[in-house]
Amino acid sequence: MPRVVVFDETGGPEVLRIVEEPVVEPAAGEVRVRIEAFAVNPLDRMVRAGQSPRPVRLPHARLGVEGTGVVDALGAGVTGLAVGDPVILGAVPDFETKGAYAEYTTVLASRVVPRPASVDVLGAAALWVAYFTAYGALVEKAGMRPGDRVLITAASGGVGRAAIQIANQIGAVPIAVTRHTAKQESLLAAGAAAVIATDREDVAEFTRLHTGGKGADIVLDAVMGPGLAELSLAAKLGGTLATVGWLDPRPASFPANPSLTVHRYMAFADMTDPEIVRRVAAFLAAGVRTGVLRPAVDRVFGLNDIIEAHRYLEKGTSAGKIVVTV
Incomplete structure (x- = not known):
């Protein structure tokens, strides 16, 4: 079964653990994405440590607000996307239960954007937020x-x-x-x-x-x-x-x-506004196509090393994004 990173209590990086969960079918209006890579963000550390701006629902909470992958399944009523499309997770709603720290996640179809052809998987994982x-x-x-x-x-x-x-x-x-x-x-x-x-x-x-x-x-x-x-x-x-x-x-x-x-x-807040998302996606696609925008990836970890990735984040010495490949 697919792997997912969860935590049952807040604390240091060691509270993170990997479990296996069944693949979830996308609901109406959702897509299922097979995650290829995700970024580790300061917000993830805050949520894991119990410093989130809002309460975290425990146990079995999840992390991850951005990532990239391939559309794996479509829910009812989804148009404009097809299985196999490479996408970027534009904003993960309710990331505590549908976070990007996983091999698969389901999100609203409106919350994914096409992955520019001129950016690789690592760069795409580091791009959006x-x-x-x-x-x-x-x-x-x-x-x-x-x-x-x-x-x-x-x-x-x-x-x-x-x-x-x-x-x-x-x-x-x-x-x-x-x-x-x-x-x-x-x-x-x-x-x-x-x-x-x-x-x-x-x-x-x-x-x-x-x-x-x-x-x-x-x-x-x-x-x-x-x-x-x-x-x-x-x-x-x-x-x-x-x-x-x-x-x-x-x-x-x-x-x-x-x-x-x-x-x-x-x-x-802006990531839920379709017009702003459209403008940002167009701006970023143009920037990576011309080479002006170059996502900086500092270090890459594997999913099994998620604890080490969070320990590295806590050092505060990274020069760019920390990315985890799945």
């Missing part, structure tokens, strides 16, 4: 335009690297922020116009240096926490701050730049 988040925050909310100077925190992560590439595709100027000087060269190679390493540089001061004294037009922040007030000073007067994550779990400070327009962006 990071790039959707970066695109949604920068384009849909912040209105990023060509020439905008965009300051990107946690730039070595999946969303950060996606934001660098999306800024370049639009014609904006991405300025990357990282905690470690050692990551400077890799971020420049990834497309950053400049890199600010906080282990030796002040973010606001060096942002002004790289923007002719004006400050960033847009700040994309995945960290939050007490440093948000200081970070806001890196933006120009009348600029935009878009927050997309909570890597620092401590309470966020109020922005010290009162002229900012602030957006708290939650990608999963």
